[in-house]
Ligand code: DX5
C-alpha cells in the first residue's frame with residue numbers, strides 16, 4: 001500500500017514534520033491547502049509556499065479552496081504527483097486549465113457529495129480522493145459510511161471499465177487502514193503518523 005503523509009496536524013513543528021516525512025518510508029507528502037473559504041481554516045500564504053520547497057517526496061496536493069486556479073502556479077517546478085480538486089459547477093473547466101499547466105488532476109469526493117452525480121466525472125480524472133472525514137482539520141474519526149461509498153465506486157469502476165485509482169483521506173490509522181485496504185490504491189494519514197513518538201513505525205504498519 002502506498003502511503004502519503006499529511007503534515008497538517010502534528011506534535012512537531014511543520015519544519016520538523018516535513019523533515020521527518022522526508023526521511024521516512026512514506027511514498028508521498030500530502031499537502032492540505034485551505035483558503036478559509038471552502039473550509040474555515042486557512043494555511044495559504046508565504047509560509048506554506050516556503051514549506052513546499054523543503055519537501056523531498058512527490059507531492060499529493062489536496063485543494064480545499066474555492067478557486068483552485070488562483071493557487072496552481074505556486075506548484076510549478078515542484079515534484080507534484082497530482083492535484084486534487086473539489087466538485088463544483090466549474091469542475092471540468094478547472095480540470096482542463098490545471099491539466100494545461102502540466103498537472104495530473106484528481107477529483108475529491110467530500111462527505112456531502114452525491115455519488116450518483118459524481119459518476120459522470122470519473123472518466124476525466126486520474127484519481128479519486130475519497131474523504132472519510134469532514135475536510136478542514138486533522139485528527140477526526142473515520143466515518144464508517146465511507147466503506148459503502150468505496151464499494152460503490154470500485155463496483156462502478158469495473159462496470160464502466162475505467163482505470164482511475166482511489167485514495168482515501170481522513171482518520172486513517174492501523175485499524176481503519178485494514179477496513180479500506182481492499183478498495184483503495186493509496187491512503188493518506190496525518191495525525192496517526194505525525195503525533196506518534198515513532199512515526200516510521202506507524203508508516204510501516206499502514207504499508208502492510
Ligand atoms: C482533512 C485533511 C486531511 C488530514 C488527515 O481536512 O484533508 O489530509 O490532514 O489527517 P488525519 O489523518 O489526522 O485525519
Ligand code: ZN
Pocket residue numbers: 006030031032062169188
Ligand atoms: Zn487532505
